[in-house]
Amino acid sequence: MIIGACKIELHLPGNGSLKGKRSILKPLIAHLRREFNLAIAEVARNDSWQSAEVALVTVSNHPDHVHVMLERAVQWIELYHPEVQVVDWEIEIL
Numbered sequence: 625m626i627i628g629a630c631k632i633e634l635h636l637p638g639n640g641s642l643k644g645k646r647s648i649l650k651p652l653i654a655h656l657r658r659e660f661n662l663a664i665a666e667v668a669r670n671d672s673w674q675s676a677e678v679a680l681v682t683v684s685n686h687p688d689h690v691h692v693m694l695e696r697a698v699q700w701i702e703l704y705h706p707e708v709q710v711v712d713w714e715i716e717i718l
Contacts, residue, residue, distance in 0.1 A: 628690030
């Protein structure tokens with residue numbers, strides 16, 4: 625069993641409240657769950673209005689599949705959610 629985790633740092637430009645942040649992150653998280661069948665949660669910067677850190681996790685039998693799946697999720701965010709900017713991301717295979 626191979627476990628892959630991806631930590632993504634996001635910037636939410638122009639956002640001015642925690643309510644606004646949640647209105648951006650909630651649909652993003654829901655779409656990632658549906659599109660890629662990943663476990664996802666906001667893991668840091670909970671009180672920051674214009675930044676967020678989310679973690680994605682998946683399990684597979686092959687490390688290459690895990691890595692590709694998580695990379696595609698990051699690319700999907702960049703392509704389909706222009707209201708957020710991916711500042712940094714890293715993948716860890718366990």
